[in-house]
Amino acid sequence: MKFDTKVVHSNQEPEEPYFPVSHPIFQTSNFAFKSVEHAQKTFSKGPHFPRDMKGEYVYTRGGNPTQRALEMCVADLEGGEEGLSFSSGMAAITSTLITFLKKGDKALATDTVYGETFLVFDKILRKFGIETSFVDTSNLEETQKLIEAIKPKIVYIETPANPTLKISDIKAISEMAHQFDSLVIVDNTFMSPYFQNPLKLGADIVIHSATKYLAGHSDVLGGIVVSNSELISEIRETLFTTGAVLDPFAAWLILRGIKTLSVRMERHQKNAMKVAKFLEEHEKVDRVFYPGLDSHPQHNLAKKQMKGFGGMISFELKDGYDAGVKLMNNVKLCTLAVSLGAVETLIEHPASMTHSMIPREERLKAGITDGLVRISVGIEDVEDIIEDLSNALEKV
Numbered sequence: 544m545k546f547d548t549k550v551v552h553s554n555q556e557p558e559e560p561y562f563p564v565s566h567p568i569f570q571t572s573n574f575a576f577k578s579v580e581h582a583q584k585t586f587s588k589g590p591h592f593p594r595d596m597k598g599e600y601v602y603t604r605g606g607n608p609t610q611r612a613l614e615m616c617v618a619d620l621e622g623g624e625e626g627l628s629f630s631s632g633m634a635a636i637t638s639t640l641i642t643f644l645k646k647g648d649k650a651l652a653t654d655t656v657y658g659e660t661f662l663v664f665d666k667i668l669r670k671f672g673i674e675t676s677f678v679d680t681s682n683l684e685e686t687q688k689l690i691e692a693i694k695p696k697i698v699y700i701e702t703p704a705n706p707t708l709k710i711s712d713i714k715a716i717s718e719m720a721h722q723f724d725s726l727v728i729v730d731n732t733f734m735s736p737y738f739q740n741p742l743k744l745g746a747d748i749v750i751h752s753a754t755k756y757l758a759g760h761s762d763v764l765g766g767i768v769v770s771n772s773e774l775i776s777e778i779r780e781t782l783f784t785t786g787a788v789l790d791p792f793a794a795w796l797i798l799r800g801i802k803t804l805s806v807r808m809e810r811h812q813k814n815a816m817k818v819a820k821f822l823e824e825h826e827k828v829d830r831v832f833y834p835g836l837d838s839h840p841q842h843n844l845a846k847k848q849m850k851g852f853g854g855m856i857s858f859e860l861k862d863g864y865d866a867g868v869k870l871m872n873n874v875k876l877c878t879l880a881v882s883l884g885a886v887e888t889l890i891e892h893p894a895s896m897t898h899s900m901i902p903r904e905e906r907l908k909a910g911i912t913d914g915l916v917r918i919s920v921g922i923e924d925v926e927d928i929i930e931d932l933s934n935a936l937e938k939v
């Protein structure tokens with residue numbers, strides 16, 4: 544099946560005896576056994592093994608058919624063997640990191656990772672004796688030097704990075720990291736599997752905040768990890784033990800969102816390109832960061848490793864912080880809100896919102912200036928989006 548067919552059909556065959564066209568929501572916490580022998584046989588495999596076979600589910604913390612349909616669908620879209628779903632993107636990230644890191648290990652991460660991802664590394668993991676070094680992973684020379692110096696157990700890349708839209712070379716970094724047996728993890732939330740497939744570029748594990756483009760409608764939280772079966776089975780043990788599982792109804796909502804992923808991503812990108820060009824020419828805008836613009840520092844790399852440029856834009860206003868506040872207080876159609884990847888256009892101010900937990904000095908070093916504004920361009924009529932921004936910019 545081609546990608547656009549997979550989003551609609553992958554792992555969602557109508558099953559006997561009712562043949563429902565929409566995958567059923569198995570809203571159940573536990574599963575009954577026909578007999579003690581059936582229970583014994585199921586338990587002999589362990590409580591959290593991959594349950595492709597009917598009659599082998601035990602308890603929704605260890606697996607559920609609706610979760611499984613979503614997990615295998617996203618695995619198929621990413622070109623991985625198996626997927627695993629979580630209650631949020633952060634649950635997916637944290638569970639994956641604690642599976643593979645232990646006291647004394649070192650990790651390397653992109654300097655502009657999502658705010659809470661930064662805190663997991665810098666606060667939580669550090670508390671348990673795991674040191675993380677942050678580097679601009681779009682700079683291959685610096686990244687190589689650091690990998691050689693610290694020989695990290697994990698190399699964690701967010702590309703395009705949130706919110707600077709800097710792009711890191713997944714293939715080159717994976718090759719460098721694998722020389723030291725590091726596991727390469729890529730947060731692919733910004734591109735979705737429609738525009739980028741990190742596993743095909745050499746990464747070991749790909750993570751999504753399914754809350755964003757996969758679900759796409761600002762109505763559900765979720766996270767997905769995709770990798771080979773061996774690594775997923777290790778992470779599954781952490782998930783089963785620590786319990787950040789995805790509710791079956793949430794799994795179904797995400798699965799439903801994925802059916803329109805291809806058409807939504809095309810529209811997000813088309814709109815974003817027009818909005819980026821409008822902003823680039825605006826007199827009150829200093830710089831625009833969008834991978835699809837020729838002016839983006841890694842435009843050529845974006846063309847090489849991504850199939851498109853996505854719907855995320857960030858830009859700097861000439862008059863900094865105050866101008867940013869005025870702009871956001873004057874938009875009417877664009878919604879002032881965190882999160883991204885939804886059908887609505889969302890606008891936010893990273894310095895005071897999503898990245899406010901990163902110390903100012905580190906934030907500025909990573910390019911997240913006080914006046915940086917981030918837009919997640921929605922699928923509305925682009926003329927309305929531009930008119931709204933244009934009206935708000937007049938008040939700046």
Ligand SMILES: Cc1ncc(COP(=O)(O)O)c(C=O)c1O
Pocket residue numbers: 631632633634657660701705730732733751752753754764765766882883
């Ligand atoms: C790039 C990226 N990764 C991870 C997350 C965390 O995902 P969640 O909010 O689903 O926990 C976010 C949330 O905004 C994000 O933007």
